[in-house]
Amino acid sequence: MSAAVDTIPSVDAGSISISQHGRVETRHPTSEAIRELDEKQGRLYEGPCISALNDPPTAGSWWAQDLAGPDGERWPRFAPEAVEAGYRGLMSTTLSTDGGLRAALNLYSAAPNAFSEHCRTMAGLFGVQATLLLYGASQVALLQKAVDSRDLIAQAKGILMERFKVDDEAAFQILVKSSQETNVKLTTVAHWLTTDRSPAASPDGHAA
Incomplete structure (x- = not known):
């Protein structure tokens, strides 16, 4: 300028x-x-x-x-x-x-x-x-946002894999299903999962 x-x-x-x-x-x-x-x-x-x-x-x-x-x-x-x-x-x-x-x-x-x-x-x-x-x-901002979203989803998948003893693909499908059923963006579901501290529920809806 x-x-x-x-x-x-x-x-x-x-x-x-x-x-x-x-x-x-x-x-x-x-x-x-x-x-x-x-x-x-x-x-x-x-x-x-x-x-x-x-x-x-x-x-x-x-x-x-x-x-x-x-x-x-x-x-x-x-x-x-x-x-x-x-x-x-x-x-x-x-x-x-x-x-x-x-x-x-x-x-x-x-x-x-x-x-x-x-x-x-x-x-x-x-x-x-x-x-x-x-x-x-x-x-650059769009690329950074994409990288941040990818990292967030990877963290969320890691949490699901550890909690429910599932593989990477199954963890991703849990995220996708949650996103579709709640009509919430996948990244929002992932953010909630990575910041939530309440007792976890298993994929069948029971407390873990």
Whole structure:
């Protein structure tokens, strides 16, 4: 983020906003003031950032050349907050990602009329870079979740094998059957089993 702010002319601050599961979160803000402004956009559900998040991934950028002027009328509740914080311009570029994740690169300017065509082109290039980084991070998170789930299920199978003197496949089938009968995810059943301290029941329902 600091590279974009340092490189793009007239940009004074920046951040990345991510929308997932109905929540808007701020990542890598260049200052606490920017974090607060991004959070205000999220609370008001209004501003260039929100417009960019709600656009299709190929929509490009939303920008306000002067939030104290006519541009601010598009976001009447957020614009005065940004101006009071010392920012007249804001450009948000939609980032294309997978897995239900929506994101935007936000660039703030203290001066009005700061975003030339050259600035917008450079913002698009940094947007591509940010998209690649986000995609890589999301893939790592998915892989880590898969590894954690595998380890959790392995622990649960180990407990069942020890308690009921069954093999690996039989232990797994007990987990699957419990998941199906309770309509609970397999990983949730495994988590319950690995943290439960109540007396165990045998597969036929009797206390062990």
